[in-house]
Amino acid sequence: MSITRFLDPKNDYAFKRIFGTERNKDILIHFINDMLEFREGQKIETVRFLKTNQDPKIASLKQSVVDVLCEDHEGRQYIVEMQVAKLPGFEKRAQYYAAKAYSSQLGVGEEYRHLKEIIFLAITDFIMFPDKPGYKSDHVILDKKTYSRDLKDFSFTFLELPKFNKGIDELESMVDKWAYFFKHARDSHKDELMQIAGAQSDGVIERAYEELERSGWTDIDMNTYEAEQKRMWDEKAVFTQKLEDAEAKGLEKGLEKGLEQGREQGLQQGREQGLQQGREQGLQQGREQGLQQGREQGLQQGREQGLQQGFEEGRREIQGLAVKNLFAAGLNITMVAKALGLSEAEIEKLRSEIL
Numbered sequence: 001m002s003i004t005r006f007l008d009p010k011n012d013y014a015f016k017r018i019f020g021t022e023r024n025k026d027i028l029i030h031f032i033n034d035m036l037e038f039r040e041g042q043k044i045e046t047v048r049f050l051k052t053n054q055d056p057k058i059a060s061l062k063q064s065v066v067d068v069l070c071e072d073h074e075g076r077q078y079i080v081e082m083q084v085a086k087l088p089g090f091e092k093r094a095q096y097y098a099a100k101a102y103s104s105q106l107g108v109g110e111e112y113r114h115l116k117e118i119i120f121l122a123i124t125d126f127i128m129f130p131d132k133p134g135y136k137s138d139h140v141i142l143d144k145k146t147y148s149r150d151l152k153d154f155s156f157t158f159l160e161l162p163k164f165n166k167g168i169d170e171l172e173s174m175v176d177k178w179a180y181f182f183k184h185a186r187d188s189h190k191d192e193l194m195q196i197a198g199a200q201s202d203g204v205i206e207r208a209y210e211e212l213e214r215s216g217w218t219d220i221d222m223n224t225y226e227a228e229q230k231r232m233w234d235e236k237a238v239f240t241q242k243l244e245d246a247e248a249k250g251l252e253k254g255l256e257k258g259l260e261q262g263r264e265q266g267l268q269q270g271r272e273q274g275l276q277q278g279r280e281q282g283l284q285q286g287r288e289q290g291l292q293q294g295r296e297q298g299l300q301q302g303r304e305q306g307l308q309q310g311f312e313e314g315r316r317e318i319q320g321l322a323v324k325n326l327f328a329a330g331l332n333i334t335m336v337a338k339a340l341g342l343s344e345a346e347i348e349k350l351r352s353e354i355l
Contacts, residue, residue: 004187006214007225008186009182009212012082012228014212017211019080025047028047030202032078032121034175076117077116077119079118080121081122085239087239097120120155120156120157121156122159124158124159136159137160138156169195185209193206323336323350324351
C-alpha cells in the first residue's frame with residue numbers, strides 16, 4: 001500500500017490536532033463560521049476550549065467524551081464531533097451531548113435565564129438521513145403551526161460525507177471545500193491545494209492540510225494516530241459484524257415466517273382451487289349422469305308408452321272388426337252395443353272408422 005502525503009482528518013487524533021488545540025484555534029473558528037454560515041456581525045471571533053469529558057464516572061468510554069467543546073465570547077457553546085463508525089442512535093447521542101452541555105452551564109443556585117445556546121456540529125462518515133438528498137442539514141426547534149423559532153437554545157448541523165460527490169472543479173462554497181477536505185484529504189496532492197482552496201483563499205484550508213502532512217508528525221504522534229486508526233477500523237469491523245449477524249438472523253426469521261405464510265396461503269389457495277375444480281367436475285359429472293339417467297328413463301317410458309299405445313291400437317282394431325261382422329250378420333246398433341259392452345256412441349265411432 002502506497003504511503004500518502006496527508007493523513008486522514010477523520011482520525012480522532014488528527015481531528016483534535018487540527019480543531020482542538022490552542023495553536024489551531026483560528027482554524028476551528030473559521031470552520032464553525034463557515035459551517036453555520038453566520039451573517040456579518042454574528043460570526044464568532046474567539047473561543048475558549050472547555051473540558052470535553054461530560055461524565056467523570058465513565059471517562060474511559062469514548063461515548064462520554066465529545067471531540068471538541070468550546071464557547072464563544074457571548075457564552076454560546078459549540079460541540080464539534082467527528083463520527084466515522086455508524087453507531088445506532090447517533091442522533092439521540094447528539095441530543096444527549098447537547099442536553100448535558102446545556103445542563104452543565106448552571107451552578108448551584110444560578111438562574112435559568114443565564115443558560116446559553118448549544119450548537120452541535122457533526123461530520124459523519126455515514127448517511128444519517130437517507131430521505132434527505134443534501135449532504136448538509138440544519139435542525140432547529142420550530143412551532144408546528146407558525147414555524148417560528150421560539151425555543152432558540154438548541155441547533156444541530158450534520159455534514160454527511162457519503163452524500164458529498166463534488167470534484168475539485170465543482171467546489172463553490174467553503175462548506176463544499178471543508179466537505180472535500182474531510183472526504184479526500186488523504187488522497188490529495190500538494191499541487192492541488194491552490195485549486196481546492198481557491199484564488200480568494202485566506203489560507204485556512206491550506207493550514208488544515210499542513211497539519212495533516214505526515215512529515216510534520218513525530219514518531220509518538222504517528223503511533224498515537226495509527227493506534228486510533230486501528231481502533232476506528234476495529235469499531236467499524238465490530239459494527240459490520242453485528243450488522244451481518246442481525247441481517248442473517250433477520251433473514252432466517254424472514255424465511256421461517258415466509259415459509260409459514262406460504263403454507264397458509266398455499267393451503268387457502270389449494271382449498272379455493274379444489275373447491276372450484278370440484279364444482280366444475282361435479283357439474284360435468286352431474287350433466288353426464290343426468291343425461292345417461294334421462295336416456296334410460298326416456299327409453300323405459302318410451303317402451304311403456306309404445307306398448308300401451310300398441311295395446312290400445314290392437315284392441316281398437318279388434319273391436320272395429322267385431323262391429324263390422326255383427327252389423328253384417330244383421331244385428332242393429334242396440335244389439336251390437338250390448339254384445340260388445342260398449343255404448344252406442346262408441347259403436348257409431350268404431351263403425352265410422354272402419355267404413
